[in-house]
Amino acid sequence: MRDQVFSKPQANIVDFAFNEEVVNVFPDMIRRSVPGYELVIPMGGLIAARHMGSDGVAYDLGCSLGASSLALLTYCPSPDIGIVAVDNSQAMIDEAQKHIKDPRIKFRLDDLLATDVTGAKVVMLNFVLQFLDPQHRGELLRRIAKSMDPTGLLILSEKVQDHDPDTQAFFDGTHLAWKQANGYSQLEVSQKRQALENVMQVETPQAHHERLKQCGFNDIIQWFHCMNWVSFAASPTRVLATHE
Numbered sequence: 080m081r082d083q084v085f086s087k088p089q090a091n092i093v094d095f096a097f098n099e100e101v102v103n104v105f106p107d108m109i110r111r112s113v114p115g116y117e118l119v120i121p122m123g124g125l126i127a128a129r130h131m132g133s134d135g136v137a138y139d140l141g142c143s144l145g146a147s148s149l150a151l152l153t154y155c156p157s158p159d160i161g162i163v164a165v166d167n168s169q170a171m172i173d174e175a176q177k178h179i180k181d182p183r184i185k186f187r188l189d190d191l192l193a194t195d196v197t198g199a200k201v202v203m204l205n206f207v208l209q210f211l212d213p214q215h216r217g218e219l220l221r222r223i224a225k226s227m228d229p230t231g232l233l234i235l236s237e238k239v240q241d242h243d244p245d246t247q248a249f250f251d252g253t254h255l256a257w258k259q260a261n262g263y264s265q266l267e268v269s270q271k272r273q274a275l276e277n278v279m280q281v282e283t284p285q286a287h288h289e290r291l292k293q294c295g296f297n298d299i300i301q302w303f304h305c306m307n308w309v310s311f312a313a314s315p316t317r318v319l320a321t322h323e
């Protein structure tokens with residue numbers, strides 16, 4: 080379904096939520112709003128699948144409709160892997176479960192700040208950390224680094240901002256033009272921006288890199304950067320170079 084959530088003038092703009100209205104249009108919304116989404120998800124899935132090998136458990140935290148889980152499975156045909164796909168939006172989990180029947184994916188309605196990821200070979204955190212209170216981001220990453228397999232892999236994808244105001248202005252202007260070229264009106268863009276203002280706080284790629292290091296990730300590679308979006312591969316142990 081086409082995203083028209085912000086197409087009509089709204090007297091009061093309420094904070095953005097992953098509710099039923101958003102869930103119904105989510106694939107169209109994210110595809111037309113996030114440059115690179117259609118590359119990051121499959122490529123992240125490929126990177127994750129190579130790290131999984133033929134067994135073990137992966138976690139897809141903030142899974143929405145399960146796109147990252149499906150991308151991993153596309154490149155990982157083994158029946159012996161499992162994925163725990165976690166989201167705290169009932170509407171998302173219900174919709175994902177309607178469409179995904181692969182027994183290797185188990186959906187879990189839970190707050191990812193509370194979900195146990197012990198022994199995870201892969202953790203995927205795609206476009207989710209940005210929605211957490213910044214105070215809780217380090218705590219989550221530290222817990223993941225501590226409890227995952229020490230040679231496990233984290234894929235972290237985020238919206239970011241540049242430390243240089245001129246660069247940021249160029250990125251913002253290009254993003255606006257891209258959204259308009261994808262069919263969003265000026266009204267839709269500005270109402271969505273207001274709705275996101277209180278719920279999404281973005282940081283620089285350097286801040287993410289520094290926090291990953293401080294939280295116990297000793298091998299960090301930023302493998303994607305397109306304007307305001309980045310993705311990292313990270314592990315507690317120096318293993319990424321051994322990906323042949």
Ligand SMILES: C[S@@+](CC[C@H](N)C(=O)[O-])C[C@H]1O[C@@H](n2cnc3c(N)ncnc32)[C@H](O)[C@@H]1O
Pocket residue numbers: 097120140141142143144145146147165166167168171189190191192204205206207210211
């Ligand atoms: C932008 S979407 C993620 C997209 C998804 N990872 C993908 O790649 O298609 C953010 C998701 O994170 C979920 N989320 C946000 N905060 C959460 C939390 N504390 N616990 C669990 N899920 C959360 C939202 O419900 C939403 O489905």
